[in-house]
Amino acid sequence: MSEGQTVASTKEECWVPNILAFACNWCSYAGADLAGVSRLQYPPTVKILRVMCSSRVEPAFILKALKDGADGVLIAGCHIGDCHYIDGNKNAEVRINNTKKALEKLGLDKRLRLEWISASEGLKFSEVIKEFTEEISKLGQNPVKEKIEPQINADERRSSASVNKSAANVQGSEVK
């Protein structure tokens, strides 16, 4: 499709980590904005996906990202006590920790990270990305991500979007 896209290939040496960050609209997304406004340079390894609250992030999203090609997943929310939705971040904490436990069995737990980053912590945002990129670089490529898929059409994409069973298990673990 377009040229020069060699990021994730079979060659280990030209691999750079691919990190997906879920950032809450009120604190961490604004923190990432501040990092930008402050021109704090950090590696282009991360792509930020905006959610309203860190508690919106489902374990299924994390597994989906790891399956699809993420080498690391970051969830960033407001500090405890500062949540725009009172205590959504506390729910996120429980959920992400449960997911981490499940990932431990797969040896993937170090690829998931939860951080509290406020709207004024642009520096922290850039530091977290630098650190996490370094960590993931040491860990190497995510072993479970699916290797190069053939070009798929919309129908296949639809079916491949279904979430595997382990996602459901993690989800279930929250039901107490």
Add this chain to the structure above:
Amino acid sequence: MSDNKGVEKPVESKLDQEEKRVGVFVCECGVNIGGVVNTRAVADYIGSLHGVKVTSVNKFTCSDSGQADIQAKIKEHKLNRVVVAACSPKTHEPTFRACIEEMGLNQYFLEFVNIRDHCSWIHMWEKDKATEKAKDLVRMGVERSKLLEPLQASEVPVNDTALVIGAGVAGMQSALDLADMGFQVYLVEKEPSIGGRMARFDKVFPTNDCSICILGPKMVEVARNKNIKIMSYSEVIAVDGYVGNFNVKVEHKSRYLDVVKCTGCAKCSEVCPVEVPYDFNEGLGTRKAIYVPFPQAVPLRAVLDKDNCINCKACAKACASGAINYDMQTSYTDLNVGIIIVSVGFNTYDPEPRHDYGYGLYDNIITAMEFERLLNAAGPTGGHVVRPSDCKEPLRVGFVNCVGSRDKNTNIYCSGVCCMVTIKNAQLLKEKRPETDQTIMYIDIRTPFRAYEESYNRSRDLGVKFLRGRPVEVKEDPVTKNIKVRVEDTLAGEMRNLEFDLLVLATGIVPNEGIGKIQQLLKLSKAADGLLMEAHPKLKPVDTTIDGVFLAGVASGPKDIPYAVSQGSACAGRATILLKNKKAITEGITAVVEPEVCVGCQVCIPMCPFQAIKFDEKVNKANVVKALCKGCGTCVAACPTGALEQCHFKNNQLLAQIKNVFRFEEVAA
């Protein structure tokens, strides 16, 4: 059952059938984006994606011509989804939502991709990688945009009463402006009197007018205004609700006397045998355990400090009106207000714990606020400036600027007002005793506003010396108690050894304990300096990210009095938009339940922080009350069946983005 989760539901609605015609508008933001990201390459690549009918690169997409381009292309290409790749949605999403809405598109058909703050600005030296990342980000946006669904923003009614927290000069101005426009205002102040910090100043720069003489009448005006209800010696302890409809609990601390009966005659203080350091005078001098805060206090009522009271009951005997009530309890009021203005003020930096420049170790080192009270005619010395060690009038006075400001060890920021405070204090002392030798030790002198530079010049003319340099050593002469300062004169390039009778530290502005409390109660953001954060540093300086909550005064950053007063009025103006219209527009982003999928497990119900999910026993289904739902999505993530969805952040929309972060498909192609 759980397979529902994340599966794009094969519901063939009209929306699904409609062909998705996406237009992508890549902004160069001058050179902010264009200087790093190859916007043309991004547009070309995105143009090759399925469903993208047109791409466009603009120098400034937010400009008139940029928006006109979007509107023209919507018409020409019959676009039904618009992706704008530019700056941050936090600032510009409303602009483009309005732009596409004008063309008859639902405003939620806009997808905003941040390729400036999250790309070009942070990868300035990696242009190729930044361009590749921008392609990924825009592709994520394009795929999400195709799945966006129309939503309606809803209107909520606004209760036309206001709450102002903190009755310093900024809060008083807000209250007065709103009251004069006819709105009912509750003015909550934690101290026994309104007036705030300004009531403690002796004179105020640059005109050196008597502070309480200009503030006093304003305080009385507040008290007289029929639309303002002052709640002094009270604190906000709980807030819930949302714009237009905040439920607030106010705690009224007990004064241990009946404010209706008390006349403020202060007969009680005269007989009280207990003396404690007087906080209003910065701990200089004493007050009694029962006292009137200061002569101009509003309300002019006594307050009994129970912590220091020895229960001798002398005050009760002295009180002619029988106002004293030792058993008085803390009481509470519940308020319902439409808007909240936060003007909770600040503290000055305390040099005691670190013993900055020997403060706390040597008697003859005081802070600028303490100096202010010494200058004041109603202060502990009746306006005579004396030094603490021997109560003699000092003839050599040194001033140190930037104490607790512009210092990596304390606070990095400039407190803004201290230069002028020092300049003013030096002038006032010169006026009292012209023979006093005075030296101001500074890093930079900052005098940016009207008549400030003139005031600086005036103190030079009066003979105040200015020495550029920070003291490196401060010692006390054990016999004379004089302060010996070793300081580098950085302009002359030499060390100086100076001796002063009194050293005054210009301490900076720091957050007070109220800021932390209010921040958590109202879910406001704090900036790196610990003060409250505005919604936008330039364009929304008194708004917050919480609709209906505004900020005035030093609580949101160091300010002088005119600036604080302007912000007080600005808040009143911003608030009036809501109070007068009696309605507010809220986001259409809420949770919804798909009843066919809901199994009635009720997992979601305790998850909701706003109690917005109700359980319908009859049909065994959960139900979201839209007016209460704030759209955080926490219930959605908890729902084990996928019956709950968050509008605008639906599973399929987010999964499309996640899927498109990674580019394996293209590599293979």
